[in-house]
Amino acid sequence: MFTPHTFSAALLMIITSAICWGSWANTYKGVKNYRFELFYWDYAIGIFLISLILAFTMGSMHGGASSFLVNLETADRGNMTYALIGGAIFNLANVLLVAGIDMAGMAFAFPVSIGIALVVGVVLSYLLQPRGNAALLALGVVFALIAVIMDGKAYGALGTGGKIVSHKSVVVCVVSGILMGLWAPFMTHAMTAGAVLGPYTTSVFFTLGALLSCFIFNVYLMRRPLVGEPVGMGGFFRAPASGHLLGLAGGFVWGVGTVLNLVAASFTGVAISYAIGQSSPMVAALWGVFAWHEFRGANRKAKAYLALMFVFYVFAIVSVARANTAV
Numbered sequence: 204m205f206t207p208h209t210f211s212a213a214l215l216m217i218i219t220s221a222i223c224w225g226s227w228a229n230t231y232k233g234v235k236n237y238r239f240e241l242f243y244w245d246y247a248i249g250i251f252l253i254s255l256i257l258a259f260t261m262g263s264m265h266g267g268a269s270s271f272l273v274n275l276e277t278a279d280r281g282n283m284t285y286a287l288i289g290g291a292i293f294n295l296a297n298v299l300l301v302a303g304i305d306m307a308g309m310a311f312a313f314p315v316s317i318g319i320a321l322v323v324g325v326v327l328s329y330l331l332q333p334r335g336n337a338a339l340l341a342l343g344v345v346f347a348l349i350a351v352i353m354d355g356k357a358y359g360a361l362g363t364g365g366k367i368v369s370h371k372s373v374v375v376c377v378v379s380g381i382l383m384g385l386w387a388p389f390m391t392h393a394m395t396a397g398a399v400l401g402p403y404t405t406s407v408f409f410t411l412g413a414l415l416s417c418f419i420f421n422v423y424l425m426r427r428p429l430v431g432e433p434v435g436m437g438g439f440f441r442a443p444a445s446g447h448l449l450g451l452a453g454g455f456v457w458g459v460g461t462v463l464n465l466v467a468a469s470f471t472g473v474a475i476s477y478a479i480g481q482s483s484p485m486v487a488a489l490w491g492v493f494a495w496h497e498f499r500g501a502n503r504k505a506k507a508y509l510a511l512m513f514v515f516y517v518f519a520i521v522s523v524a525r526a527n528t529a530v
Contacts, residue, residue, distance in 0.1 A: 204269045204402060205261040208468050213467040214524065217479045220467070223460025225313065227484025228304055228452030232495055236447040239301045240425045241439045245447050246293070247417045250461070253411040254403075257462045262403025269439050274401040282400045283408050289389030290412025295420045296320070296382035297413075302429045306372035308497040311354065313487035314512060315373070316380040318351030321481040321519070325474050327351015331391040334472030335526040336378040343478060343522035350515035354488070356499075357508035374431060385522025390465065391473040402465035409465075412457060478523040485516045 207213040232244055262271035278499070294312060296316075303312035342472050390409065408510045425434050460480070468476035488509070491497040498509065 204267070204271070204274075204403065205264050206402070206466055206499065208470075210471065213363050213470040213476070214479070216463040216525065217471070217476050220460035220464035220476075220480045221483045222486055223456050223463070223483075224317075224480060225483035226490065227453045227457040228301070228313070228487060228492065229459070229490055230449040230456070231301060231304065232490075234446050235441055238428075238431065238438065239305050240421055240428060240434055241358050241436075241442060242446065242450045242453075243298060243339040243421050244417060244439055245300060245450020246329060246454040246457070247414045247421075249451040250458040251397065251407075251414045251454075252451075253455045253458035254406040254410040254462060257459070258403040258407050259294075261462075261466075262401065269401050271401070271403050271407075276402045277398055278400045278404060279397040281397070283404075285389045285393040286400060287412035287415075289386040289393070290409040290414075291416035292382055292389065293386040293409070293415035295378045296386070298420055299379035299429075300331035300383070302424075303376040303379055304371055305430050306369065308491055308495070311491075311497075312372070312376050313491070314354035314405050314484035314516075315351055315376040316383060317417070317481050317484045317487075318347050318354070319377060319380025320383030321347045321478055322389035323381055324481070325384075325478045325523075326386040327384070328391045328472075328474040328477055331388055332395050332472050332474060335475050337526075339522050339526035340478065341473065343519045343526065346515045346519035346522060347481070348479075350519060352514045353508045353512040353515060354484075357501075357505045357512060360502060360505040360508055371429070387473060387477045390424045390468075394468065394473065395463070402469050406458075406462045406465050409461070452522075475523055475526060479520055482516055482520045485513055488512065 205303075207216060231239060234242060258271040264270075267273070268277070290393070300312060300316050304314060306312075325340060325344055329337065386409075390405060392401065393405050393408075425436075428434065462481045464476050492509070498505065
């Protein structure tokens with residue numbers, strides 16, 4: 204099984220995971236006339252497939268007791284259940300996040316949802332696995348909260364430019380963030396309690412839980428959508444190949460980021476790996492601003508708040524990274 208042996212290697216993997224987490228939604232932004240509820244089926248299949256591929260490759264290197272198939276036989280079944288539940292919680296949060304992107308744009312939905320998730324996930328994960336300097340972790344959480352506030356103020360100062368942010372979209376993003384922060388503690392338990400799951404095994408059960416829960420959460424949203432009219436599975440089978448490929452690509456990108464984050468967590472601890480990985484809103488906001496022009500026509504006040512959001516997210520990342528080595 205491939206794992207990092209230095210903090211520098213683990214940090215590089217975590218930063219890569221943040222780039223993946225902040226970039227996958229571009230695949231949805233790139234589809235045309237394909238409802239996000241249908242796109243999400245391709246995405247969910249993609250995250251599960253890539254986790255299997257990586258488990259049988261990187262997770263099976265050199266064999267031994269920690270390799271994927273051996274770990275699958277020896278780990279506690281209860282930990283597998285924890286990973287499945289974590290995946291289901293993530294899936295509901297992520298469906299709401301995609302809905303938030305659909306309603307409010309990437310530059311708003313990502314920072315609000317993931318910023319809240321960072322706070323919830325880091326606190327709960329640290330309580331389960333207290334690794335790293337608590338004061339610096341807390342400081343990083345505060346900086347992340349300030350970044351979320353700055354993002355909200357940027358949109359408030361946007362005026363008539365950009366995409367309109369409704370009360371409903373704000374609520375959807377906040378609920379998504381709270382739920383998004385709840386899956387990390389389940390992963391922490393699965394990777395630290397009893398006969399633990401290795402990071403690759405964890406990712407397989409996590410993404411399987413996400414895929415299976417689509418039959419509950421995504422089916423419900425297809426019948427009672429947050430945006431637009433109800434949609435049936437017929438639309439999925441009539442969709443162009445490009446839509447399916449983009450959905451699978453989005454799942455692959457997110458799945459690679461998740462596996463890298465969990466593998467790095469075996470060295471740094473889940474709280475630190477998760478927290479740095481959740482700098483993904485900076486990446487998403489950059490895509491939203493420069494690729495999708497969501498702040499086109501913004502006034503100086505809106506741009507100033509947006510710049511402050513980036514600054515405080517950088518402060519949050521540095522604080523959490525320093526927490527790994529500080530006494």
